[in-house]
Amino acid sequence: MNNLIFVALGGSIGAVFRYLISIFMIQVFGSSFPFGTLMVNVIGSFLMGVIYALGEASQVSPEIKALVGVGLLGALTTFSTFSNETLLLMQQGAWLKAFTNIALNLCLCLFMVYLGQQLVFSRI
Known part of the structure; x- marks a missing residue:
């Protein structure tokens, strides 16, 4: 329960x-590409x-795993928003933006998990 x-x-x-x-990224880059979702x-x-x-x-x-790993990161990151924004780009005919969004989310996120692990493992 704790x-x-x-x-x-x-x-x-x-x-x-x-x-x-997300608000910050829209202010900086505008709303033509889902930079906010990509960044989170x-x-x-x-x-x-x-x-x-x-x-x-x-x-x-x-407790920290629950707080950060499940709670904070579960609410911070979002696959459903990524999927919806990508589909909207496709429906608007912005195929290059849609596939760029897919590639960036997949490649950058996998790399960042790896980088985070390596940062910790190299210090232990």
Whole structure:
């Protein structure tokens, strides 16, 4: 039951961060490409790699895993928004933007998980 509280707390923080990052990215880059979703997914992927690696090294408590790994990162990152925005680009005929969005989300997020893990594993 305690972990549920940590998940809820992390989720509320992650949701606020997601909103603020998305608004910031729209202000900087405009709304013609879903940079906000890309950014939260990239940041979240890096942090997931860090949390995973710390957990593997037994340096993160179950409560922190629940707070950050499930709650915060679960609310921060979003596959459903990525999917919807990509489909909207396709429906608008913006095929290059749609496939760029797919490629960037996939490649950058996988790389960031790897980078986060390597950062931690190299220091342990």
